Amino acid sequence: MPGLNEPSSRRVLMQGNIAAAEGAIRAGCRFFAGYPITPSSEIMVQMAKLLGSNDGRFIQMEDEIASICAVIGASGSGVKAMTATSGPGFSLMQEALGYGYFTETPMVLVNVQRAGPGTGQATHVGQGDVMQARYGTHGDVFPIALCPASVQEMYDLTIRAFNLSERFRVPTFVMADEAVGHLREPCALHGGFEIEHRNRHGEGAPFGSDAPDGVPPMPAFGDGKKLMVTGSTHNPEGFRKVDDPEIHDALVTRLMRKTEDHRGEIVEVEEFFLDDAEVAFFAYGISARTALAAARRLRKMGVRAGLLRTKTLWPFPEEAVAQLGRRVRAIVVPELNKGMFAGVCRAHAAAEVHSVTQTNGKTIEPGRLVTFVQEVLK
Numbered sequence: 001m002p003g004l005n006e007p008s009s010r011r012v013l014m015q016g017n018i019a020a021a022e023g024a025i026r027a028g029c030r031f032f033a034g035y036p037i038t039p040s041s042e043i044m045v046q047m048a049k050l051l052g053s054n055d056g057r058f059i060q061m062e063d064e065i066a067s068i069c070a071v072i073g074a075s076g077s078g079v080k081a082m083t084a085t086s087g088p089g090f091s092l093m094q095e096a097l098g099y100g101y102f103t104e105t106p107m108v109l110v111n112v113q114r115a116g117p118g119t120g121q122a123t124h125v126g127q128g129d130v131m132q133a134r135y136g137t138h139g140d141v142f143p144i145a146l147c148p149a150s151v152q153e154m155y156d157l158t159i160r161a162f163n164l165s166e167r168f169r170v171p172t173f174v175m176a177d178e179a180v181g182h183l184r185e186p187c188a189l190h191g192g193f194e195i196e197h198r199n200r201h202g203e204g205a206p207f208g209s210d211a212p213d214g215v216p217p218m219p220a221f222g223d224g225k226k227l228m229v230t231g232s233t234h235n236p237e238g239f240r241k242v243d244d245p246e247i248h249d250a251l252v253t254r255l256m257r258k259t260e261d262h263r264g265e266i267v268e269v270e271e272f273f274l275d276d277a278e279v280a281f282f283a284y285g286i287s288a289r290t291a292l293a294a295a296r297r298l299r300k301m302g303v304r305a306g307l308l309r310t311k312t313l314w315p316f317p318e319e320a321v322a323q324l325g326r327r328v329r330a331i332v333v334p335e336l337n338k339g340m341f342a343g344v345c346r347a348h349a350a351a352e353v354h355s356v357t358q359t360n361g362k363t364i365e366p367g368r369l370v371t372f373v374q375e376v377l378k
Contacts, residue, residue, distance in 0.1 A: 010188070010189045010190070011186055011187070011188045011189070012186070012187055012189060013184060013185065013186055013187075014151060014184065014187050015042060015151070015181070015182060015183065015184050016148070016150075016151045016154040016176065016180045016181045016182065016183045016184075017039075017040065017041075017042035017043045017046070017084075017112065017154070017176075017181045017182065018042060018043075018046050019151045019152070019154040019155040019158075019187045019189075020043050020084070020110050020154040020155065020158045020174065020176070020181075021042075021043050021046035021047050021050060022046070022050070022155055022187075022189055023154065023155040023156065023157075023158030023159045024047065024082055024108065024158050024159075024162065025047075025050050025051075025054055025056075026155075026159055026189070026191060026193070027080065027158065027159040027161075027162035027163065027193075027195060028080045028162065028195055028197070029047075029056070029080045029081065029082050029108070029162065030051065030054065030055065030056035030057065030079045030080060030081075031051075031056060031057050031058075031071070031074040031075075031079050031080070031081040031082075032044070032047040032048070032051060032056070032057075032058050032059075032071075032081070032082055032083065032084075033058075033059045033060075033061050033066070033067045033068075033070035033071050033074070033081070033083055034047075034060065034061065034064075034067045034083045034084055034085070035060065035061055035062070035063050035064050035066075035067050035085070035089065036060070037064070037085055037086045037088065037089045037122075038086065038114065038122045038123055039086060039112050039114055039122070039123060039178040039181055039182060040084045040085055040086050040089075040110065040111070040112035040181065042181075043084035043110055043112070043181075044060070044084055047082075047084075048060075057074075063092065064083075064085055064088075064089035064090075064092040064093050065092050065093065065095075065096065067083045067085075067089075067093070068083055068093040068096040068097060068100070068109070069096050071083050071107050071109075072096060072099065072100050072103075072105050072107065075100075075105050075106055075107050076105065076220065076221055076229065077220055077221050077222065078200060078220030078221070078222070078223070080106070080108075080162055080166070081107050081108075082107060082108040082109065082110065082162075083107075083108075083109055083110075084109070084110040084111075084112065085109065085110075085111055085112075086111060086112050086113065086114050086122075087111075087113060087114055087116045087117070087120065087126070087128065087129055088116075088118070088119060090109075090111050090129055090132060090136070091132070091136070093109070094132075094136040094137045095137065097109075097136065097137050097143075097171055098137035098138060098139060098141065098231075099231040100171045101137065101141045101143065101170065101171055101255070102139075102231050102255070103207075103229055103230070103231060104169040104170065104207065104216070104218070104255070105169070105171065106162075106165040106166045106169055106170065106171070106172075106198055106218070107165060107171050107172070108158065108161045108162050108165055108171075108172050108173075108174065109171065109172075109173050109174070110158065110173075110174040110176060111129055111133070111173060111174070111175050111176065112176045112177065112178055112181040113125070113126050113127055113128065113129045113130075113175065113176065113177045113178065114126050114177075114178050115128070115336075115359065115360075115361040116128045116129070121361040123178070124178060124361025124362070125177050125178040125179040125286065125336055125361060125362065125363055126177065126178070126336050126337065126359070126361065127177050127284075127285055127286075127287065127335055127336035127337050127340075128336070128337040128340070128359075129175065130145075130147075130175060130284075130313055130337070130340050130341060131340050133145040133173050133175055133313060133314060134313075134314045139252075140252050140255075140256060141255075142170075142255065142256050142258075142259045142260055142314075142315070143170060143171055143172065143173060143259070143314060144161070144164050144165070144168070144170060144172045144173070144259060144266055144312075144314060144315070145172070145173040145174075145175050145312070145313040145314040146160060146161055146164075146172070146173065146174050146175065146268075146311060146312055146313070147174075147175045147176070147284045147285050147310065147311060147312070147313050148174065148176050148180055148285070148311070149180060149284070149285055149286065149288045149289055149309065149311075150180065150183070150185065150289075151180070151183055151184065151185045151186070151187045152185075152186075152187050152188065153180075153311070154174075154176060154180065154181070154187075155187050155188075155189065157174055157311065158174055159193050159195075161173070161174050162195075162196070163193070163194075163195065163196040164196075164266060166196040166197055166198045167196045167215070168213075168215055168258050168259060168262070169198065169215050169216070169218055169258070170255075170258060170259060173313075173314075175285070175313055176285070177285045177286050177336065179285075179286035179363050180285060180286050183286075198217075198218045199215075199217040199218060200217065200218060200219055200220055200223060201217070201219065201223070202216075202217030203217070204216055204217055205236035205237050205238075206218060206219060206225065206227065206236075206237070206238060207234055207235070207236050207237065207238050207251075208235070208236020208237075208251075208254070209236075209254070213258065213261075213262065214254045214255075214257050214258045214261070215258060216236070228240075233247060233248045233251060234247075234251070235247055259315055260315060263315050263318075263319075266312060266315055267310075267312045267315055267317045267319075267320070268310075268311040268312050269308060269309065269310045269311065269312070269317050269320045270308075270309045270310075270311065271306070271307070271308055271309075272292055272295060272306055272307040272308075272309070273295055273299060273304075273305065273306035273307065274306035274307070274308065274324070274327065274328075275306075276304050277304050277305060277306030277327065277328050278303075278304045278305075278328055278329050278330075278377070279298075279303070279304070279305050279306075279328055279329055279330045279331075279332065279373055279376065279377060280305065280306040280307060280308055280324055280327075280328045280330075280331055280332070281294065281295060281305070281306070281307045281308070281331070281332050281333070281334065281369070282307075282308045282310070282321065282324065282331050282332070282333050282341075282345055283307065283308075283309055283310075283333065283334050283335075284309065284310050284311075284313060284341070285336075286336070286363055287334045287335055287336060287363070287364055288307065288309040290334060290363060290364045290365070290366050290369060291307050291309075291332075291334055291366075291369060292307050292309070293366040294366040294367075294369035294370050294373070295307050297366060297367075297370050298370055298373055301370075303373065303374070303377065305373060306328070308320060308321070308324050313341075316344055316348075318348045321345055321348045321349050322348045322349060322350075324349060324351070325348070325349030325350040325351040325353075326350060326351075328351055329351060329352070329377075330351055330352045330353075330354060330376050330377075331345060331349055331351050331352070331353045331354070332353075332354045332355075332356060332369065332372065332373060332376065333345055333353060333354070333355050333356065334356040334357075334358075334364050334369055335355070335356070335357055335358075336357075336358055336359065336363070336364070337357060337359060338357050338359060339355035339357050342354075342355035342357075352376075354372070354376055356368070356369060356372055
């Protein structure tokens with residue numbers, strides 16, 4: 001059962017990456033495996049410092065493939081586990097992430113995005129991995145991906161990622177970006193969270209469930225259960241059934257429903273100035289901060305601008321975007337990529353959707369968005 005942490009009023013000026021590590025420890029993470037990669041390395045360094053004094057284990061692996069595999073193994077032993085990386089490392093982890101998804105292994109991955117593709121600009125900001133979080137591994141997967149826009153949310157959403165991962169037995173991503181990861185601002189290291197723990201000792205098969213949420217119990221190795229774990233098609237007891245079409249279809253469908261049927265529990269958005277808005281920004285991460293500044297400037301100029309900010313990239317906030325499309329004349333999507341989420345937004349919004357893109361390794365300036373909206377409304 002979830003337990004409530006002791007509240008704390010401790011407020012500290014810190015970097016976003018450090019806040020993510022602090023949040024992981026607060027959530028109960030006791031294992032970290034990783035490989036240093038800019039701009040996420042501070043998370044790894046901080047976890048190395050914190051785990052030793054919190055009865056945890058830290059290990060630097062030889063590469064990102066080994067890192068994610070070690071995290072999967074640690075989670076199977078019953079502990080909460082995580083890693084952190086950036087674009088190239090995220091790419092290397094995709095095959096193992098598919099295995100983790102199919103074996104319903106809870107784990108958290110913080111991806112501090114940088115400008116890509118390839119090695120790209122290792123020390124500059126980007127938001128080009130948002131589609132990879134959804135479609136990076138092969139097959140039908142429906143992961144959970146959160147997106148912080150502040151140092152406080154690096155702390156809060158890392159804790160939430162662990163809770164969602166444990167609750168639904170699914171790999172969960174914190175899709176930060178370099179600007180937020182390296183930002184420094186006050187962060188309340190509070191403990192007012194209910195902390196989720198996986199159901200290790202429940203009755204039922206470990207890879208099948210008739211419960212409405214579709215989440216089976218997850219005994220750990222050493223708990224006394226007979227465990228068969230495979231990345232191939234398997235029945236509820238974990239035995240390979242690669243030639244059975246009905247078992248495969250039932251398994252993939254249940255894995256989908258674990259997240260898709262619980263959108264209301266997972267998806268989180270925030271509204272600003274939308275009650276009378278004629279034009280609205282739809283944004284995430286550091287670009288949402290730019291959009292909010294632009295909306296405030298436009299309001300002072302007499303333009304009824306608003307912002308729908310999503311804290312959840314996946315599942316995509318379809319209902320909120322559809323409602324927004326019925327309320328405003330136009331939606332403007334600023335992104336540090338070539339319009340990845342603007343395309344998804346168009347699929348769900350009846351209003352005109354305009355894309356503002358930037359891929360030079362710098363954040364978008366509010367003035368650019370102000371000018372763009374003025375042109376749209378002419």
